[in-house]
Amino acid sequence: MKTRITELFDIKHPIIQGGMHFVGLAELASAVSNAGGLGLITGLTQRTPGDLSAEIARCRAMTDQPFGVNLTFLPSVNPPDYPGYIQAILDGGVKIVETAGNNPQKWLPALKEAGVKVIHKCTSVRHSLKAEAIGCDAVSVDGFECGGHPGEDDVPNFILLPRAAEELKIPFVASGGMADARSLIAAMALGADGMNMGTRFMATVEAPIHDNVKQALVAASELDTRLVMRPLRNTERVLVNAGVERLLEKERTLGAAMKFEDIIAEVAGVYPAIMQRGEMDAGAWSCGMVAGLIRDIPTCRELIDRIMAEAQVLIRQRLEGMLAD
Numbered sequence: 438m439k440t441r442i443t444e445l446f447d448i449k450h451p452i453i454q455g456g457m458h459f460v461g462l463a464e465l466a467s468a469v470s471n472a473g474g475l476g477l478i479t480g481l482t483q484r485t486p487g488d489l490s491a492e493i494a495r496c497r498a499m500t501d502q503p504f505g506v507n508l509t510f511l512p513s514v515n516p517p518d519y520p521g522y523i524q525a526i527l528d529g530g531v532k533i534v535e536t537a538g539n540n541p542q543k544w545l546p547a548l549k550e551a552g553v554k555v556i557h558k559c560t561s562v563r564h565s566l567k568a569e570a571i572g573c574d575a576v577s578v579d580g581f582e583c584g585g586h587p588g589e590d591d592v593p594n595f596i597l598l599p600r601a602a603e604e605l606k607i608p609f610v611a612s613g614g615m616a617d618a619r620s621l622i623a624a625m626a627l628g629a630d631g632m633n634m635g636t637r638f639m640a641t642v643e644a645p646i647h648d649n650v651k652q653a654l655v656a657a658s659e660l661d662t663r664l665v666m667r668p669l670r671n672t673e674r675v676l677v678n679a680g681v682e683r684l685l686e687k688e689r690t691l692g693a694a695m696k697f698e699d700i701i702a703e704v705a706g707v708y709p710a711i712m713q714r715g716e717m718d719a720g721a722w723s724c725g726m727v728a729g730l731i732r733d734i735p736t737c738r739e740l741i742d743r744i745m746a747e748a749q750v751l752i753r754q755r756l757e758g759m760l761a762d
């Protein structure tokens with residue numbers, strides 16, 4: 438397939454692996470890129486810019502295909518060393534960056550000057566338009582279904598994607614709820630030039646996470662995610678577990694008075710416990726409703742090849758077959 442996204446990033450297939458904390462390491466990013474998609478290393482999972490440089494080098498040793506780095510800009514009391522991470526990206530010769538969270542405007546001049554293509558993840562049309570106005574090359578439009586932070590507007594992709602298509606001039610990929618060829622073709626019908634998958638890529642052979650997590654995704658249904666932290670206006674979609682039930686109970690009892698400190702036990706340090714040690718009740722970790730569509734743990738190449746083969750069948754047989762003569 439040739440789309441504005443495959444052209445922009447010089448990739449074979451219009452499929453991106455979104456940044457994922459403690460999941461987006463070199464093993465996964467290189468496997469996705471080797472399979473013809475765009476793999477992304479998650480910048481902030483690396484504790485220092487020096488660690489990110491080493492991870493970029495490790496990824497480069499595993500693939501000669503384009504890959505990128507995700508940089509997430511979160512509100513924080515002690516912000517990470519963003520200038521250092523940007524320098525590591527530039528020094529590592531990475532040419533694609535996925536930004537997410539706050540407006541990346543401050544960091545764009547350095548990236549653009551070095552010829553880096555920037556795709557910003559947005560959960561609304563107004564933020565997507567802002568990304569276009571400040572010079573981003575593309576947008577990842579993240580619907581309400583998505584794993585992670587869906588924002589506070591709660592607009593699902595069946596509305597959000599065509600709305601984005603009505604307004605945006607730069608290309609965008611559909612993100613949130615994407616799992617297979619049906620997702621890809623539907624997203625393209627709604628105006629996207631490709632798709633971004635998070636949760637689906639966790640259930641792959643190469644995802645460098647504990648097998649308990651992969652099995653939990655296969656076992657989960659579309660009813661098993663919950664929205665947490667809404668009272669803090671930092672809503673996150675997570676897979677339900679005992680830690681998440683505790684967190685939701687605190688939200689119910691504390692109500693609008695809840696502060697971040699009240700839920701620290703259920704959110705801090707959870708990612709290493711879940712992803713590395715497989716302690717499935719440790720607390721809140723991002724997971725999309727798309728878990729209900731995950732039934733196996735293929736390699737990234739098997740997954741992407743299957744999507745692209747089934748996409749052809751969908752277009753040539755199912756859709757064309759519906760056209761009356």
Ligand SMILES: Cc1cc2nc3c(=O)[nH]c(=O)nc-3n(C[C@H](O)[C@H](O)[C@H](O)COP(=O)(O)O)c2cc1C
Pocket residue numbers: 454455456457458460479507508509536537538558579582583584585586612613614615633634635636637722723724725726727
């Ligand atoms: C475990 C996990 C961790 C994530 N961590 C990040 C992150 O650190 N930064 C970010 O921009 N997005 C993060 N995301 C969001 C994904 O990049 C992607 O936008 C989202 O998963 C798309 O929805 P889907 O899960 O339905 O495919 C994370 C998602 C998951 C499932």
